[in-house]
Amino acid sequence: MSNDVTPAGPMVMPIVQAGHPVLRQAARTLTVEELLSEGIQQLLVRMQATMRDAPGVGLAATQIGVGLRLAVVEDRPEYVARIGEAERALRERIPVPYHVLCNPVLTVEDPTPVTFLEGCLSVNGWVAEVTRNRGVRVEALDGHGHPVVIQAVGWHARILQHECDHLDGNLYVDKMNTRTLRAT
Numbered sequence: 001m002s003n004d005v006t007p008a009g010p011m012v013m014p015i016v017q018a019g020h021p022v023l024r025q026a027a028r029t030l031t032v033e034e035l036l037s038e039g040i041q042q043l044l045v046r047m048q049a050t051m052r053d054a055p056g057v058g059l060a061a062t063q064i065g066v067g068l069r070l071a072v073v074e075d076r077p078e079y080v081a082r083i084g085e086a087e088r089a090l091r092e093r094i095p096v097p098y099h100v101l102c103n104p105v106l107t108v109e110d111p112t113p114v115t116f117l118e119g120c121l122s123v124n125g126w127v128a129e130v131t132r133n134r135g136v137r138v139e140a141l142d143g144h145g146h147p148v149v150i151q152a153v154g155w156h157a158r159i160l161q162h163e164c165d166h167l168d169g170n171l172y173v174d175k176m177n178t179r180t181l182r183a184t
Helices: 031-036 039-054 077-083 085-091 152-168
Strands: 056-062 070-075 096-121 128-142 147-153
Touching: 031 039, 039 070, 039 128, 056 152, 070 077, 077 128, 096 147, 096 152, 128 152
Parallel strands: none
Antiparallel strands: 056 070, 070 096, 096 128, 128 147
16 A cells, blocks of 8 residues: 555454564655645544554554554553453553654653563464563644643553554564464
């Protein structure tokens, strides 16, 4: 798929898998005008539908073959409820409402290393331990072109780092402890 997006077609889009070249390329930034265009606004709707259908907690445009610095994030209450209270506390995992990140710039705020199993919709069927920073700050545009600043710790920070990695052409397998890779 090219960077040109048309609103036609099914809502749920195919998720490209590791090996697809778009996953290894840095995505390009969007102008506010592009972000507000009908095609990109429809793409955001389709990205949300695709993420929820998967189901996932984040989806970068590169994961559907579109090389743009655009991601959607949502950790729904029902996903968080699936894990026990002790595990939620350990992961610092709370529900995260749906939000759009356009042209995100990530800054580490708390470099404390935190290691957990991580998976990816573009590396389907596999998980591995990945060490990430505990807290981050992301400056971006929301889906309406307004500047936003997100400060996150714990699982939300992990999701943000994962999605920003995608936009830079990186996958979690680049950062994983290789001896922990296993099928789901």
